[in-house]
Amino acid sequence: MLQLLLIAARNLVQHRRRTLLLGGAIGAVTALLVILIELSTGLRATILRSATTLMTGHVNVAGFYKVTPGQSAPVVTQYEKVLATVRQTVPEIDYIVERGRGWAKVISDTGSVQVGLGGVDIEHEPGLHKVLRIVQGNLDELAQPNTILIFEDQAKKLDVKVGDTLTISAPTPRGTNNTLDLRVVAIAKDLGLLSAFNVFMPATSLRALYQFREDSTGALMVYLKNIRLVPAVHTRLRNALQKAGYTMMDEDPKPFWQKFESVNREDWTGQRLDITNWDDEVSFVMYTVTALDVLTGALTFILLVIIAVGVMNTMWIAIRERTREIGTLRAIGMQRARVLWMFVTEAFVLGLSTTVSGAVLGMLICALLNAAHISVPIGVQLFLMNDRLTLLADPVKIFLSVLFITFCTSAISLIPSLLAARMKPITAMHYIG
Amino acid sequence: MTFVALALLLAGSPANAAMNQEQMVQLLRTLDDRQQNNGDYKSLVYLEQKEKDKTDVVREAIVYRRSADQKLMILFSKPKSEQGKGYLRLEKNLWSYDPNVGKWERRTERERIAGTDSRRADFDESRLAEEYDPSDEGEDKLGAYSVHKVSLKVKDGVDVAFPIVKLWVDNETSNILKRQEFALSGRLMRTLYYPRWQKLYSESKKGDFWYPPEIRIYDEVEKANSTIVLIKTVDLHSLETNIFTKAWFESKSR
Numbered sequence: 181m182l183q184l185l186l187i188a189a190r191n192l193v194q195h196r197r198r199t200l201l202l203g204g205a206i207g208a209v210t211a212l213l214v215i216l217i218e219l220s221t222g223l224r225a226t227i228l229r230s231a232t233t234l235m236t237g238h239v240n241v242a243g244f245y246k247v248t249p250g251q252s253a254p255v256v257t258q259y260e261k262v263l264a265t266v267r268q269t270v271p272e273i274d275y276i277v278e279r280g281r282g283w284a285k286v287i288s289d290t291g292s293v294q295v296g297l298g299g300v301d302i303e304h305e306p307g308l309h310k311v312l313r314i315v316q317g318n319l320d321e322l323a324q325p326n327t328i329l330i331f332e333d334q335a336k337k338l339d340v341k342v343g344d345t346l347t348i349s350a351p352t353p354r355g356t357n358n359t360l361d362l363r364v365v366a367i368a369k370d371l372g373l374l375s376a377f378n379v380f381m382p383a384t385s386l387r388a389l390y391q392f393r394e395d396s397t398g399a400l401m402v403y404l405k406n407i408r409l410v411p412a413v414h415t416r417l418r419n420a421l422q423k424a425g426y427t428m429m430d431e432d433p434k435p436f437w438q439k440f441e442s443v444n445r446e447d448w449t450g451q452r453l454d455i456t457n458w459d460d461e462v463s464f465v466m467y468t469v470t471a472l473d474v475l476t477g478a479l480t481f482i483l484l485v486i487i488a489v490g491v492m493n494t495m496w497i498a499i500r501e502r503t504r505e506i507g508t509l510r511a512i513g514m515q516r517a518r519v520l521w522m523f524v525t526e527a528f529v530l531g532l533s534t535t536v537s538g539a540v541l542g543m544l545i546c547a548l549l550n551a552a553h554i555s556v557p558i559g560v561q562l563f564l565m566n567d568r569l570t571l572l573a574d575p576v577k578i579f580l581s582v583l584f585i586t587f588c589t590s591a592i593s594l595i596p597s598l599l600a601a602r603m604k605p606i607t608a609m610h611y612i613g
Numbered sequence: 614m615t616f617v618a619l620a621l622l623l624a625g626s627p628a629n630a631a632m633n634q635e636q637m638v639q640l641l642r643t644l645d646d647r648q649q650n651n652g653d654y655k656s657l658v659y660l661e662q663k664e665k666d667k668t669d670v671v672r673e674a675i676v677y678r679r680s681a682d683q684k685l686m687i688l689f690s691k692p693k694s695e696q697g698k699g700y701l702r703l704e705k706n707l708w709s710y711d712p713n714v715g716k717w718e719r720r721t722e723r724e725r726i727a728g729t730d731s732r733r734a735d736f737d738e739s740r741l742a743e744e745y746d747p748s749d750e751g752e753d754k755l756g757a758y759s760v761h762k763v764s765l766k767v768k769d770g771v772d773v774a775f776p777i778v779k780l781w782v783d784n785e786t787s788n789i790l791k792r793q794e795f796a797l798s799g800r801l802m803r804t805l806y807y808p809r810w811q812k813l814y815s816e817s818k819k820g821d822f823w824y825p826p827e828i829r830i831y832d833e834v835e836k837a838n839s840t841i842v843l844i845k846t847v848d849l850h851s852l853e854t855n856i857f858t859k860a861w862f863e864s865k866s867r
């Protein structure tokens with residue numbers, strides 16, 4: 181085996197120009213694949229970090245309350261009883277946040293935007309301090325009643341700054357119009373799609389706007405110590421709440437605001453609980469990750485086909501150049517299988533060395549891009565959920581990519597190698613190329 | 614008869630002599646009665662919507678009403694993008710239909726009609742006495758008109774879009790000239806002006822039926838937004854029996 185490796189390495193060195201050209205192509209494809217993987221992983225991590233703070237817990241116990249069949253509100257009534265069941269059922273809890281939910285029009289003197297309202301108790305929201313980057317004002321002032329936090333783009337649309345007053349207008353669950361005047365206390369940096377439709381206000385003010393009782397909340401956002409436990413906790417919570425006598429909504433992996441239409445169409449009234457996880461609540465933004473993954477897959481496939489053609493051509497040339505050598509080797513006793521492995525090993529060595537180099541190059545480029553803190557245009561921010569380009573290495577995925585490309589280059593070399601192995605020694609020795 | 618009663622009621626309440634509660638309730642009943650025809654109703658309606666930074670949109674719709682079971686139907690016919698869309702009120706449920714998706718959606722009775730500043734109540738029969746408790750705010754001047762100002766507060770257990778309403782009733786003609794609607798917080802939400810009123814003889818009522826051919830609605834929260842409702846060709850003849858059904862609506866939507 182060592183002998184074969186030696187022959188392969190010497191051959192590659194001997195045909196330096198050809199090796200560099202083909203190896204460069206394989207390395208470039210690997211580097212590109214690594215960059216795309218890091219972009220996708222970075223995007224997923226950003227969404228997970230931002231979304232699980234801004235709009236969802238790892239698992240959410242939420243639901244709808246309907247006064248009449250046609251009017252629903254995203255409310256959990258008597259939430260303390262629900263909370264007790266949740267705590268009893270899930271020992272893996274890290275912490276729980278109670279978050280008010282609403283959908284309203286925010287109006288300034290010059291404009292208006294339709295947004296989702298997050299009713300927060302800022303003293304018990306450690307995550308918001310970590311995720312939100314405040315550009316104006318003070319996040320802690322959300323502890324005062326009738327205050328609001330908005331995002332940069334919303335501030336621009338509404339033409340307001342910290343200290344200005346905004347009016348929120350929304351119908352109560354009984355359909356009666358209500359308004360509330362709120363003072364802007366903080367403006368945060370945009371977080372793409374996640375911030376485009378969200379504002380935060382004190383939970384007490386949200387209750388006042390919707391005329392909710394003190395014992396109601398929008399959702400219990402449950403954070404787990406280990407996010408891998410989400411599916412198990414999701415199922416366990418659903419069963420436990422059902423057993424505790426709560427009526428549950430049918431499983432529907434969508435964010436709560438996409439459920440109003442179907443909930444309003446149903447005939448029931450009263451309270452129904454709904455269990456969702458972070459994946460369900462951010463499904464409307466995860467398409468960007470899926471799109472990027474599909475793009476990565478398609479691009480990799482096309483580039484791999486080009487590389488395969490290149491590898492095969494190179495092997496053909498090598499075999500043609502070395503036909504007499506093959507004949508001699510066969511004449512002095514080298515078996516067909518060994519000839520086959522000789523060429524496959526050459527492709528393998530070329531593939532492995534260049535994919536490893538490409539992966540290292542890709543990771544270096546990613547590290548440089550991260551260090552440069554590159555700001556992205558607003559249009560791109562919508563999809564990246566961040567104002568900066570964030571790339572994150574996933575060692576397992578990168579290792580698998582290196583293996584895959586190496587395997588492909590080796591596998592494709594099997595066809596010319598097989599033909600080389602099947603040559604008759606006498607014919608090969610007499611070959612004049 | 615109702616006009617005479619209302620005129621007497623308003624004439625008998627000089628600026629310094631406020632109406633008592635019973636008189637106020639009677640006033641509301643009379644205002645409601647003038648706008649009810651105790652039968653079927655059909656009208657062609659135009660809604661002109663003005664919104665800030667948007668092109669004005671004019672919609673054409675046909676409004677069908679039946680007093681007996683408080684049914685209401687609004688079927689849009691123009692512009693082309695709105696054709697076949699509409700609302701159907703059945704047993705206190707307001708359903709919205711979109712022929713593009715072929716689905717009925719249950720909506721709150723108090724939501725905006727087609728995204729304009731108008732509400733279902735603007736097209737429906739007046740039920741002020743049923744929904745509100747009145748209080749007298751005395752005489753007032755509305756431009757050149759002498760008016761009686763009435764403040765209304767929603768009755769307990771009744772769901773309305775605006776819990777507080779103020780009305781300006783013309784002393785001379787007994788028509789509502791202006792209406793202001795307030796949110797729970799007390800903030801003014803809409804101001805409506807009724808520049809003209811017309812009457813028709815109603816066979817089913819055996820008396821006069823009054824309607825405003827034009828309603829100007831101003832959004833008081835988003836000040837730049839407004840809607841003008843023009844009510845044309847009012848027909849008080851009986852409608853087909855089975856008209857207020859989803860099937861009938863869908864057949865007209867196609």
